[in-house]
Amino acid sequence: MLIDHRTYTVRPGTMPQQLKLYEEYGLAAQKCHLGEPLAYLIAESGELNTYVHSGHKDAADREARRAAMQADPEWQVFMRKGAEAGNLIKQVNKLMTPAAFAPIKR
Secondary structure, three states: EEEEEEEEEOOOOOOOHHHHHHHHHHHHHHHHHHHHOOOOOEOOOOOOOOEEEEEEEEEHHHHHHHHHHHHHHHHHHHHHHHHHHHOOEEEEEEEEEEOOOOOOHH
């Protein structure tokens, strides 16, 4: 399994707006192409105003699924609305694999 660990930083005070925007316009398209999220986590301590999500079978699977999602008109609406809202400050991606002694069970 390849974990696409994505951390998004939003402007302070915009987390509820960003999550609502994603839930209304992005979640269905993302589930369609990437499947159920492995996790969707909101920081309660440390670097605040951040949220994380992740998960793929392998690098080829990730590439094919993300390309299909980027071409989806529904996803493009979410991306446009997200850009218009201007909540996102930063995105950091880390491709990670689970240690053999701690596999992730789906």
